[in-house]
Amino acid sequence: MEEEILKEENVSDFGQRLRAIRKSLQLKQRDFANDLDVSVTTLSDIETGKSKPGLDFFVRLSGTFNVNLYYLFFGEGEMFRKKDDTGPMENFLGESSEDVKEFLTYFFNSKLVQYQVLGYFRRFLNEEEEAINKDLEKNKKKPT
Numbered sequence: 001m002e003e004e005i006l007k008e009e010n011v012s013d014f015g016q017r018l019r020a021i022r023k024s025l026q027l028k029q030r031d032f033a034n035d036l037d038v039s040v041t042t043l044s045d046i047e048t049g050k051s052k053p054g055l056d057f058f059v060r061l062s063g064t065f066n067v068n069l070y071y072l073f074f075g076e077g078e079m080f081r082k083k084d085d086t087g088p089m090e091n092f093l094g095e096s097s098e099d100v101k102e103f104l105t106y107f108f109n110s111k112l113v114q115y116q117v118l119g120y121f122r123r124f125l126n127e128e129e130e131a132i133n134k135d136l137e138k139n140k141k142k143p144t
Contacts, residue, residue: 015047017072021079022047025065036060055105073108 022032033043037060038053045051061067062081071077106113125132 013075014072015049017075019047021065021067021072024079035064055101055108058104058108 022029025032027035029040029043029047033040036043036057038046038057042051042053046053046057058069058072061072062069066081068078068081071079107117
């Protein structure tokens with residue numbers, strides 16, 4: 001059986017990191033909950049590990065507060081993304097929003113999907129790093 005990212009023993013760590021993010025933003029639960037379009041009770045339950053948030057919560061959290069979801073899930077890296085890291089992600093849920101939502105649902109809930117996607121990414125990056133860097137440079141110069 002596939003493991004969920006937020007399996008039972010990780011839910012409290014996740015909640016503690018979410019609380020740390022909120023405190024870093026110097027927001028009270030009420031204000032943070034309002035900004036994320038959830039009730040204070042729901043936010044409290046998430047922070048204490050009593051419940052798990054859905055995909056929409058993560059999209060709002062990342063988009064509204066520039067939260068690094070990798071940090072939130074795994075406790076690694078910076079708490080927030082750098083402002084210039086957003087690039088094309090500003091329109092993250094554009095025309096293909098249903099495909100993106102489906103991908104994120106599988107990615108965030110399946111260790112198997114995470115392993116395969118990250119494995120593919122590593123192989124692709126190793127084989128095509130020069131072309132990828134050229135593409136990144138080209139896209140930086142385009143007006144947004």
